[in-house]
Amino acid sequence: MKIEGRNQVLEALKNNVTINKLIIDKNYITRKDEIISLAKRSKLKIEFLPKKVMDNMSETGHHQGYIAETVDFQYCDIDDILAHAKANNHDAFVVLLDGIEDPHNFGAIIRTCECAGVDGIIIPKMRACQVNETVVRTSAGAISNMRIARVTNLKEAIDKLKEEGLWIYVAETGGENIYKQNLTGPVGIVVGSEGNGVKQSIRTYCDGIVTLPLYGSVNSLNASVATAIVIYEILRQREEK
Numbered sequence: 001m002k003i004e005g006r007n008q009v010l011e012a013l014k015n016n017v018t019i020n021k022l023i024i025d026k027n028y029i030t031r032k033d034e035i036i037s038l039a040k041r042s043k044l045k046i047e048f049l050p051k052k053v054m055d056n057m058s059e060t061g062h063h064q065g066y067i068a069e070t071v072d073f074q075y076c077d078i079d080d081i082l083a084h085a086k087a088n089n090h091d092a093f094v095v096l097l098d099g100i101e102d103p104h105n106f107g108a109i110i111r112t113c114e115c116a117g118v119d120g121i122i123i124p125k126m127r128a129c130q131v132n133e134t135v136v137r138t139s140a141g142a143i144s145n146m147r148i149a150r151v152t153n154l155k156e157a158i159d160k161l162k163e164e165g166l167w168i169y170v171a172e173t174g175g176e177n178i179y180k181q182n183l184t185g186p187v188g189i190v191v192g193s194e195g196n197g198v199k200q201s202i203r204t205y206c207d208g209i210v211t212l213p214l215y216g217s218v219n220s221l222n223a224s225v226a227t228a229i230v231i232y233e234i235l236r237q238r239e240e241k
Contacts, residue, residue, distance in 0.1 A: 001069075001070050001071070001072050001073060001131075001132070001133060001136070002057075002058075002059055002067055002068065002069055002070070002133050003017070003019075003067070003068040003070055003133075003136050004058055004059065004060050004062060004063040004064070004066065004067050004068075004133065004136075004137055005060075005062055005063060005064045005066060005137055006035070006064045006065070006066050007140055007141045008066075008068075008136060008137060008139075008140065008141045009022070009035055009066040009067070009068045010034065010035055010038075010141065011141030011142075011144040011145075012068055012070065012141070012144050013035060013038045013039065013042070013068075014038070014144070015144040015145060017068075017070055017144055018070060018071050019039075019044055019068045019069065019070050020045070020069045020070065020071065021044070021045045021046075021047060021068075021069045022035075022039050022044050022045065022046045022047070022066070022067075022068050022069075023046075023047050023048075023049055023054060023057070023066075023067040023068070023069070024036065024046060024047070024048050024049075024065060024066055024067075025048070025049070025050075025051050025054060025065035025066075026048035026049055026050055026051075027051070027065075028048070028065055029048050035066060051065065054067060059133040059134070060133055060134060060137045062137060073131035073136075073143070073148075075131075075148055075149060075150040076120070076147045076148065076149050077149055078120075078122065078149045078151070078157060078160055078161070080120070080147055080149070081094060081119050081120030081122070081147050081149060082119070082161075082164055084119045084120065084147060085119045085186075088119075091184075091185050091186040091187070091238075092119055092161075092164065092165075092166055092186045092187075092188075093117070093118050093119050093186075093187060093188075093234065094118070094119055094120055094121070094122060094161060094166065094187075094188040094189075095109065095113055095118055095120075095121045095122070095188070095189050095191065095227065095231070096121070096122045096123075096154060096157065096158070096168075096188055096189065096190045096191070097109065097121060097122070097123045097124075097128065097190075097191055098124070098128075098154060098190055098191065098192045098193065098198045098199060098202055099124065099127055099128050099192060099193035099196070099199070100123070100128055100129055100191065100192075100193060100194065100223060101127075101128060101129050101193060101194060102129065102194055102223070103129050103132055103134035103135045103138065104134065104138050104224075105129075105194065105222070105223045105224040106123075106129045106131075106135050106138070106224075107134065107135040107136070107137065107138025107139040107140075107143075108138055108139075108224035108228075109121070109191070109223070109224050109227050109228075110135065110138075110139040110142050110143050110146050110148070111138070111139045111140055111142040112224070112227060112228040112231055113142075113146060113231065114139075114142035114143075114145050114146045115142065116231045116232060116235055117235075118146075118231065119147065120146070120147035120148065120149060121146065121147070121148045121149070122148075122149045122150075122151060122154070122157050123148065123149070123150055123151070124150070124151060124152070124153075124154050125150050125151065125152055126152075128193075130150070131143065131148065154190075154202055155201070155202065155205055158188070158190075158202070158205060158206065161188050164186070165186050166186040166187060166188045167185065167186065167187050167188070167207045167208075168187075168188040168189075168190060168205075168206045168207050169181075169183070169187065169188070169189055169190070169206060169207060169208050169209065169210050170189075170190045170192070170198045170202070170203050170206045170208070170209045170210070171189050171190065171191050171209075171210055171211075171212075171226060171227065171230045172191075172192055172197045172198055172203075172209060172211065173197075173211050173214075173219070173220070174209060174211060175208065175209025175210050175211040176208065176209065176210060176211065177210075177211060177213055178210040178211060178212055178213075178230060178233055179213075179233065181208070181210050182237070183210070183233065183234045183237050184237050184238055184241045187234060189210075189227075189230055189231070189234070190202060190203075190206060191223060191226070191227050191230075192223075193223075194222075194223050210230065212226060212229055212230070
């Protein structure tokens with residue numbers, strides 16, 4: 001897998017992501033550059049290539065002169081997510097994605113979760129976007145600090161979270177106004193796919209549905225935007241608790 005872009009590569013280096021080779025625009029050889037300094041300090045292999053060559057190598061088209069060739073993204077276990085909450089002495093906060101397919105939405109959700117201090121994200125192995133170059137790029141480096149678990153069965157993941165004391169809510173239309181729902185305490189939020197929302201089998205399995213009020217003529221929000229609003233409403237309630 002490739003990590004592309006200055007900020008993304010810099011975050012990967014700072015967070016000790018395993019990098020097999022770092023490729024940098026050859027015009028940057030003489031530049032005083034934090035990325036080059038960190039790479040040399042870590043004794044990473046650096047290859048300086050012409051920009052045109054890097055353009056052909058790029059998966060995203062936005063390498064900004066930096067491409068890091070890494071091992072595939074290392075998913076974690078649900079236990080790692082819960083352990084992070086315990087280690088930081090706060091109620092667990094987990095986001096579950098039920099069939100998010102757009103890598104830009106997935107990357108944006110990762111970025112919001114990292115900024116908001118969400119303990120981790122859980123995704124299904126099938127019929128959903130996995131971590132790829134576009135997701136890494138869109139997350140703007142946040143993925144280097146985010147725990148993501150990939151599971152075969154989302155229901156079983158929800159069962160495990162409930163056993164650990166989390167209340168699991170679906171975020172979509174048709175539920176209780178989110179601003180009237182108490183979302184303090186250990187919580188998991190399920191966000192559905194861009195077109196179909198959360199599957200009925202998952203929806204009925206959760207503890208409730210929370211809904212963002214809409215006052216315009218459009219009846220839905222972009223998945224990543226809606227997720228961000230829900231996440232920060234939970235943070236607001238926690239801070240006021």
